[in-house]
Amino acid sequence: MGKLIVVACGAGINTSTMAEDSIKERVAQEGFSDVEVKRILMADIDGFLGRTDLIMVVSMMKIFRTFNVPVFQGMPFLIGSKQEKDELLDKIVEVIKKV
């Protein structure tokens, strides 16, 4: 079964694209072939929470609720230095490997 990562933002216009790009690039580098990175609106997230292949939520906003999968705040993708970005990507890769 594939592994689904959703990148959620408020408008689905700009910020989630930046995170999606970075994660996809790293996923390709690591050679994961079963990982899907999907950009969504936070308002639509409930439709994804029930999916059994969901392994992670990356949020571009502050979250005022809890989820049953690991959640990462994706701000370093927008404003982080290369090092901060790589640290976050390392954590994400770790989760992908563990599942």
Next chain:
Amino acid sequence: MGFLSTAVGWFLGLGSSLIVMIVLILLGLVFRVGWQKAVRGGITTGVGLAGLFLVVNVIIGALQPAVAEMATRFGLAKTIVDVNWADAGIAWGWPGVAGLIVSILVVNILMLVLRLTKTLWTDVWSYWHGSALAGFVWALTGGNVFLGILAGVLYLVAGSLMSDMTAKKYQEFNDMPGIGVPCGTTVQASLFAMPVVWLLDRIPGLKDWDASPEGIKNRFGLVGEPGVLGFILGAIIGIFAYGTGTGDLGITKILGLGMNVAVMMMILPRMVSIIAEGIVPITMSIVQYMRERFKGREIYVAVDCAVLLGHPAVMASSVILFPLLVLVAAIMPGVQMLPIASLAVVPFWAGAVVPYTKGNVVKTVIVLLLYAIPFMYFSTLTVDAHTEAFKMMGQYGDQIGQGLKLGSWDMGGDILGFFIQKLFGLFG
């Protein structure tokens, strides 16, 4: 000289989608994103721009006859067609866009070095607010690209100063250290909120009045869905325009208009998102480069206003505001545009206001009802330059020739933008 003007004429004759494609590929190469990403980005944004104009074409075809019909039936002078984020098409498609991007980057670096601002404006996408205004001024001054760029830079500089004033509050409320949001009408909403909230807090009874955001979301959440909202508004306009028509009493036309407006509400932001997608590699490259240069200084890195939408009070306030704003715009004398597409900007305003109302829904609604009123009037007052900008870019010329007028709240109704347009209008 002859050759040069022929070449420039040929280039401008390519149309906005091809122009933005070439401009972005060149900028991508200048900012070293790699040629593959540069090409992909340029084509993506060109496609988004073309798609945006297609959608707007659909909505003009559907809405213009309806508002005209309302005008003849009831004498309702609400004939401006609301295209809101179609302004992103002006922003990325007007001839001075490359000049504006480079100018604001240079000005921002200078301001940072001279410590005039703390906002590092690396989010190239959100330049669009300034670039759209620049496009209006370009149209207003009969095609003066230089004045357009000057106006755009002025607007964006003001944006970074406003971001300095609001960044700390945004950071605390949203748990996002290091960000700033210099976006156009969003950050202005915060400035507006400061004194109004201060006042509201001194009115007994109102001070502690609140509503539960979750309760509102559960009950009215459906209205917050752009497609549903669009369908309802389209159908209501349809009833006024075509109700009691011949045959099936106009029901076919009423439902058809509802569907067309729903199409616009859902597809317009998607197209804008495709435009933004192509710009992302350039943004990421600039962020990396600048972060290295300004290490160890307190800096607010500019991000898109979408990061402010997290709090539940944002959507709760918005669904209450949607019908209220349409109603107010409908009864205000002199306001010639019913907001439809423009309602999409309301959640962003709410995101900028909730840090100041501490998530209080009632206060957020009151602040934004007042804030929207100048937008209603300014979008009517700026409509000629706005429409002219579309025409000068080669869009909708035939319909505009027949009297079509295009308006928006974000950026047509923009408060700061209105005064900058007035200022530069003196040179026109």
